[in-house]
Amino acid sequence: MxxxxxxxxxxxxxxxxxxxxxxxxxxxxxxxxxxxxxxxxxxxxxGVQSSGGQIKTVASMMVGTRERIAVIQVGDEQHLVGVTSHNINHLAKLETPISAIRKEESLKQTFAGFLQQQKKLQGETNDKNT
Missing domain, CATH: 1.20.5 (Single alpha-helices involved in coiled-coils or other helix-helix interfaces)
Structure with a gap:
């Protein structure tokens, strides 16, 4: 077979x-x-953890698919920066520091209020220049 x-x-x-x-x-x-x-x-x-702890991210919010606004604390000063996939831009130095807020809704309200305040200030500056 x-x-x-x-x-x-x-x-x-x-x-x-x-x-x-x-x-x-x-x-x-x-x-x-x-x-x-x-x-x-x-x-x-x-996030990259620094051992010295001199630079901290206080708050961050996405404003686009790859763009975000962040408040960083360097020493005793806080700065608002815009972060994209290619660069980081310094937007403003905060005169009154914000505290680290864990609730996202409160964080959004804080950022929204700050951005509206900055928009008003820029509008006033543009009116003075014309």
Whole structure:
């Protein structure tokens, strides 16, 4: 009785098909889990921690997809900076420092009030120059 290799391949394919699919599915889930774990770690530890503690981020707010406004504290002074993916711009030095607020709603209100105040000041400066 002569048996060709093709008959074994055809007979064994339906039996191993389920185990092959399970193996591929498990591998896919494992890769997705590793990606999600790495994303969580990167998001959690994205900031660079300084040992001296002289420069701190007091507050930050996203204003675009890759743009944000941040209040940083250097020593006893606080500065408002605009951060994009390519550069950082100094926007203003805060005369009255804001405290570190943990609630996001309060943070948004603080930034909104500060930005409205700055807009009014710029409008007054433009009126004086004309």
């Amino acid at each position: 002569a048996v060709s290799p093709f008959t074994f391949a055809q007979d064994s394919a339906p039996g191993t098909s389920l185990s092959a699919w399970l193996s591929v599915g498990f591998s896919l889930l494992l890769v997705i889990a590793v990606i999600l774990l790495l994303a969580f770690i990167m998001r959690r530890f994205s």
